[in-house]
Amino acid sequence: MSAAWEVVIGLEIHAQLATKSxxxxGSPTAYGAEPNTQANLVDLGYPGVLPVLNKEVVRMATMFGLAIGATVARRSVFARKNYFYPDLPKGYQISQLELPIVEHGELFITDANGNEKRIGVTRAHLEEDAGKSIHEGLDASSGIDLNRAGTPLLEIVSEPDLRSAKEAVAYMKKIHTIVRYLGISDGNMQEGSFRCDANVSVRPMGQEELGTRAELKNLNSFRYIEKAINIEVERQIDLIEDGGKVVQETRLYDSDRDETRSMRSKEEANDYRYFPDPDLLPVEISEEFIEAVRATMPELPAAKEARFVDEYSLKGDDAGILTASRPLADYFEAVIAATDAPSQIAANWVIGDLAGALNRDGLDIEDVKISADELAGLVNRIHDNTISGKIAKQVFEAMWEGEGSADDVIEARGLKQITDSSAIEAVVDKVIADNPGQVAEYQAGKDKLIGFFVGKVMQETKGQANPGQVNQILKDKLQS
Amino acid sequence: MSLDKEQVHHIALLARLKLSDAEYAESVEKLSRIVDFVDQLSQADTTGVVPMAHPLDAAQRLRPDVVTETDNRDRYQENAPAVVDGLYLVPKVIE
Structure with missing residues (x-):
């Protein structure tokens, strides 16, 4: 990409709110039900029915607003967005336009130079989802499943503050973490509970005026978002550099061909004729309601990360990794609570072997096979020198396979570290006696042979000798 | 006439209405009268008046988040012209 172009991106994220109805x-919102078994007269758009707003969505939107330091509107209004599509039975979607429930929020991401960068959140509004159209295997027809129609969505609109695909992904991940921390969305991207549209444009570096943007629709994985934006940016720059012009349009990302394609043919008349929905009165939220919600706010990712750095003196990105999900952070703190070992050792095990094992077995932290108490038990045995870090990995695997606590495994497999100096000395003496040639070389100044001797001692002791002691005793004996 | 036939054609398209020539003529005239009336309203001085979202001076009642509906698919689908495997069928909507 030419350095003379600046990329400008704004995201519209749709987060499905985790309500029951x-x-x-009052239809259920469970995912994966038989087609149309969760669609009642209101969802089907029958004449004469009236919508009644779910209190829980108001609470959840309020929570989100507070989490991003936004204004939660004391009065917000639902509007009709009119368009025709078979999966929208009423002929309009109930949404919010002029008076959304949340406005003027912000959050912070880390940019490419490692600096903190503010991203504005213009607004977040409530709306209903549409149904689903199925086009395969039905010949000349499309099939309509309206189970999803009326599912609550919070649409979160960012300012055009993002300057690269990477920043867009970082921002989306932040929002994803926040909604999951708050428990207002499960954030499941495969099931479509968390998806985004990206408004992408380019302009010559230094130019004030924004370029014409294209909207990339329905990006539902972090990887696709990054790829789709990069491909679209490349397309726009090539187009302009070849003397062409970007047209304002909706484009679809095709992951198989790794390209974006225009959807223009479908929507020549993009005129939604919004107006306030006469079926719904303005939503009024009291100050007391907002304060009651504020009182239930959990510690948020950014605050938790700062506290982890502060309280546990964790290095580098570790605090960030551990606070990326609330269950993971809770797990780590439960380990810390059950051990006197330095926090960094516990962090290394959670981020390293534990996360690795979860990843390998395709499990979430909720399905972890070693409880926090059990992992603390293992960390304790490393800390009190019962086992070395290397042996601990073996113990960990055995625990993962269900062989019991760290103490059980150490006992059953006879893995206790040898810290008895006389026992180690005996092995060292044997190794020195067995390898006179290397001893002579070492004494002639070939210092790095120390590794050879350590290896031999470890081999003899099946790795159970305390490495620090082995080193010291070897050096002492080889010197003489 | 504040509206021309072109505009009414666009409105009809958005509303998915098929109008005959005679109906167009009539619609242009009737809709224009409505627009003219609204124009007349806009002459009123509304400085400092908060836009009204609803004629009732009341706030939206909220319902608790409880599932109250049961599955009545079979009954609802008796009204549908075509159904397969629980899906409502419509003419294919993509190429």
């Missing part, structure tokens, strides 16, 4: 009806 729909935003305007």
């Amino acid at each position: 729909k935003i305007f009806s």
Whole structure:
């Protein structure tokens, strides 16, 4: 990419709110039900029915607003967004336009230079989801499943503050972490509970005026977002440098061909004719309600990360990794609570072997096979020198396979570290006696042979000798 | 006439209405009268008046987040012209 171009990106994120019932009806919202078994008269758009707003979505939107330091509107208004599509039975989507429930928020990401960067959140508004159209295997027809119709969504709109695909992904991950911390969305991207549209444009570096943007629709994985934006940026720059012009349009990312394609043919008349929905009165939220919600706010990722750095003196990105999900952070703190070992050792095990094992077995932290108490038990045995870090890895695997606590495994497998100096000395003496040639070389000044001797001692002791002691005793004896 | 046939054609398209020539003529005239009336309203001085979102001076009642609906798919689908495997069928909507 030419350095003379600046990329400008704004994201519209749709987070499905984790309610039991729909935003305007008492139908269930469970994922994966038989088609149309969760669609009632309100969701189907029958004449004469009226929507009634779910209190829980108001609470959840309020929580989100407070989490991003936004204004939660004391009065917000629902509007009709009119368009025709078979999966939208009423002929309009109930959304919010002029008076959304949340406005003027912000959050902070780390940019490419490692600096903190503020990203503005213009607004977040409540709306209902549409149904689903199925086009495969039905010949000349499309099939409509309206189970999803009326599912509550919070649409979170960013300022055009993002300057690269990487920043867009970092921002989206922050929002993803926040909604999951708050428990207002499960954030499941495969099931479509968390997806985004990206408004992408380019302009010559230094130019004030924004370039014409294209909107990339329905990006539902962090990897696709990054790829789709990069491909679109490349397309726009090539187009302009070849003397062409970017047209304002909606484009779809095709991951198989790794390209974006225009959807223009479908929507020549993009005129939604919004107006306030006469079926719904303005939503009024009291100061007391907002304060009651504020009182239930959990510690948020950024605050938790800062506290982890402060309280546990964790290095580098470790605090960030551990606080990326609330269950993981809780797990780590439960380990810390059950051990006197330095926090960094516990952090290394959670981020290293534990995360690795979860990843390998495709498990979430909620399904972890070693409890926090059990992991603390292992960390304790490293800390009190019962086992070395190397042996601990073996113990960890055995614990993961269900062989019991760290103490059980150490006992059953006879892995206790040898810290008895006389026992180690005996082995060292044997190694020195067995390798006269290397001893002579070492004494002639070939210092790095120390590794050879350590290896031999470890081999003899099946790795159970305390490495620090082995080193010291070897050096002492080889000197003489 | 504040509206021309072109504009009414666009409105009809957005509303998915098919109008005959006679109906167009009539619609242009009737809709223009409505627009003219609204124009007349806009002459009123509304400085300092908060836009009204609803004629009732009341706030939205909220319902608790409880599932109250049961599955009545079979009954609802009796009204549908075509159904397969629980899906409502419509003419294919993508190429």
